[in-house]
Amino acid sequence: MDYEMNDFMSTLMSRISIRKYKPEQIPDEILAQILYSASFSPNAGNRQSTQMVICQNEQINDKLGRLKRSLSSIKVSSPGNYISTDQPSIADDPNIPSAFYDAPTVITLFAPKNFWFKAADCYIMANNICLAAYSMGIGSCIVGCVENIFDTEPGKAILQEWNIRENYEAVTHITLGYPATDFPPQKPRKYPEPIVIR
């Protein structure tokens, strides 16, 4: 790029998923800013129906992360096709015990089951959360729900404990915490080759 990037653009282009965390919890003031900024996310029909659950309970995060790991249908990445060598995912390294990577904070986004745009709303919000976190030095990783831990018996018990409405389902998780090391350099990106019509 031969022009100067503004701060927001450089935040957009340097955020990277973090899967190795320090055990230290993120400060409440920072969490509050992340959550407040998430409420400004674009959302279909301005329904603002996404329910965030912030879990900072180490035992619950560990239990759910291991459960999610055990349910994962993707067991190992194909050789040479790693998601990240610096921040390996559970698909890259079969020895990682938790799909939440021992992050001290795990956010789960729930949305109404029969809502057409539940996935769009939740993933847009997840991205806002990751960018806001990164802008304040906090690492994050979106951990999508394919195999839903809350469909299992231990998962259903947690839903009850958390008082989640019956017509709501989990769409995605976001792990948050201080990165164990410096933020790694960006992965190589494919330059988009758009079809431009003028």
Ligand SMILES: Cc1cc2nc3c(=O)[nH]c(=O)nc-3n(C[C@H](O)[C@H](O)[C@H](O)COP(=O)(O)O)c2cc1C
């Ligand atoms: C919809 C979605 C689901 C994802 N699910 C997972 C996941 O289950 N586990 C994981 O470690 N990373 C997950 N990721 C993170 C991606 O692996 C990551 O964004 C991608 O490799 C690009 O790397 P970067 O975020 O570091 O730029 C997910 C990302 C998205 C957008």
